[in-house]
Amino acid sequence: MSVLAFLIPVTLVMGALGLAAFFWSLRSGQYEDLTGDAERILFDADDTPLTPPRTSSRRDTTSKETTK
């Protein structure tokens, strides 16, 4: 079954990549505020991107509050 000598390493490498992505997400604080993360997608009534920080608009300040 030479194919397994091929498929199993490919699959293990993909698994390792997934694991690395998971640890990255864990360490970079992706899971610090799950309740807020789930709710924030519901609040984008104006449907525009957040503006860069140099222009101080109302939306920008509210986003800082919610992410902290």
Place this chain on the structure above:
Amino acid sequence: MISSLTQAERGAAMLITLAGMVAGLAMAAAGQGDPMGAHGWIVLLFFALFFGLLARAAYGSDELEDRSLAYYDDPTKVGILLSLAWAVIAMGMGVWVAAQLAWPDLRFDAAWSGFGRLRPVHTSGVIFGFGGNALIATSFHIMQRTSRARMPGQVAPWFVLFGFNLFCLIAASGYLMGVTQSKEYAEPEWYADIWLVVVWVVYFTLYIRTLARRREPHIYVANWYYLAFILVVAVLHIVNNLAVPASWTGAKSYSAFSGVQDAMTQWWYGHNAVAFFLTSGFLGMLYYFLPKRAERPIYSYRLSILSFWGITFFYIWAGSHHLHYTALPHWVQTLGMTFSVMLLVPSWASAGNALMTLNGAWHKVRDDATLRFMMVAAVFYGLSTFEGSFMAIRPVNGLSHYTEWTIGHVHAGAMGWVALITFGSIYALVPGLWRRETMYSWKAVEWHFWIALAGTVIYVFAMWNSGIIQGLMWRTYGESGTLRYSFTDSLVAMHPYYVARAFGGLLFVTGAIIGAWNVVMTIRHVPRQVPERDHPTTSETMEPALPAAE
């Protein structure tokens, strides 16, 4: 579309289309007398069309909007329309091939209209044309919204969208000419496969670049599902399509693997195509549009993340359950079976999570057909993942494999889950995207829902019944130890179910046509919504702005 590109972007786009035209011409010249030559002409015409459009506008106005103020939605809009067009064509093909099984004369004796050539047009058209375009369109929408950032550039998204559709076009036209490498869901030949890799790499980098620009620190869970879909499909596609072309001037190629090795690679690909193309990406859709439409956050966000990592780590091992009772080593079959059964846990976690999110919003499910599409999709997701785990168990597979039951299972997933969540998401997306107040006809959405549901139920029940009858007839022995029924006996027994299946499919495609009509009418006839003010307004500040005449 083109008017919103900068001069530099128009130049880059023209260079790309020019390169495409050269490649098409080379294929047409090299592949004379072979289907590859015909594909060369298709590629040439495809890129010439876009080159012409770009050239007409090359020196047009360069007055650009401020890109930081809005998301880039044009590719999403075109993607949704392409998805609906593919839905109508490919589901129509499905009805035709289903009808051919019931009434074989419907082939009309042409080579291109045989079941073997039309069936992949149906499967690829639905999975890649309808599903793929919907995934690309919604991923562009979701990655921008959840990142609160616009996509970088305006060439890459069009390259991904149109490049992918060129792949679908080459695939579908190739099947009609008999071009296939005979691998299910991976039928296109080597040059189409190479092209898809190019498109897919651009897609992945576009997604990552958008996430890198995000102004919202958290990466919403839907993005993880979409990313897994893009990344894993890339790896699966490359490995399964490793092949040596018989010549550089023809479409034919030979797989790098042979015999059971080839079968194992194919089903490692095939099952993970179901997992990461038809499940992971569409779960991303579910996890964004269901909470948005229900106006409630997902019931357990923690569980949605856990089920993501669950399906990511489990699914990849399940493919060998397609090869029970074959030359594949027993332990590999058992491995695939074990992981398939384990998969029930993260699958039902997602289905349950979606339904629990609706707790407290059931009145909306009752009143709003769009949300009902998503609710029923989650139910079918739960049903078909349970069925899938069950069918992967070796003795059950001994009854179900090679019968119509498998077709029923696939369609419970494809119609009940994939198509219904897609239609629900499209109905949720279209009015907002085109800045319309509502869909053109909410009654049409209701009709679509009930017709699609009826079609799915008729289809799936017909195939369950016929599959089990077929499986039982094939394993019934007479007193002398010989088979009791001939294959033809079982075929005759299938006839009424084949008729029912074609009818169920006809209902489903009728729903899709109603949906496409409704979307077009929404764009053309529903008045534009007055844009909402995105800054605080009080009655005093409003007062002086009112024109004196009114």
